[in-house]
Amino acid sequence: MNPFSASGISIISAMITPAILLLASGNLVSSTLTRIARVFDRAREIIDRARAARAADDALAAELLEGLLRSYLRRTSLLERALSAYYLAIGLFVAASLAIAFDNIIGHIVPWLSIAFVVAGAILLLLGSLAIFLETNLAAGILRHEIAIGAPGAAEKLR
DSSP, X not given: OOTXXXXXXXXXXHHHHHHHHHHHHHHHHHHHHHHHHHHHHHHHHHHHHHXXXXXXXXXXXXXXXXXXXXXXXXXXXXXXXXXXXXXXXXXXXHHHHHHHHHHHHHTSSOHHHHHHHHXXXXXXXXXXXXXXXXXXXXXXXXXXXXXXXHSTTHHHXXX
């Protein structure tokens, strides 16, 4: 088959849609990795502060900081789920692109396969975005809690 024929160009055109979704997924992966790095850095800082509080026999401060660490653990779990969903979506979009090419080469025997891959990838993008949404709300709640600990009454002004 001549790749520059009308059917070759239509195959390439059909393969572009999953490629655009791949780009979107890549951007989501990048921003999620940045969020994970920030959570890790902040958790390490809180771990150090909790150790110092325990060493100073400040049980209340240690307890508050350990509560924050549990929240950071939940944030990390949500971010991990989102990242896994995005990576799997990327794999499905690559598979969809290849399925489009193979289906055209073998004579349209399984035209539904590429559609199934794209739909599954889109569902994973949705689930990953939902996890990021939940993590963002959790992050805002943690911030309000940290402000309340540091400056009682300030958290009420933020709402």
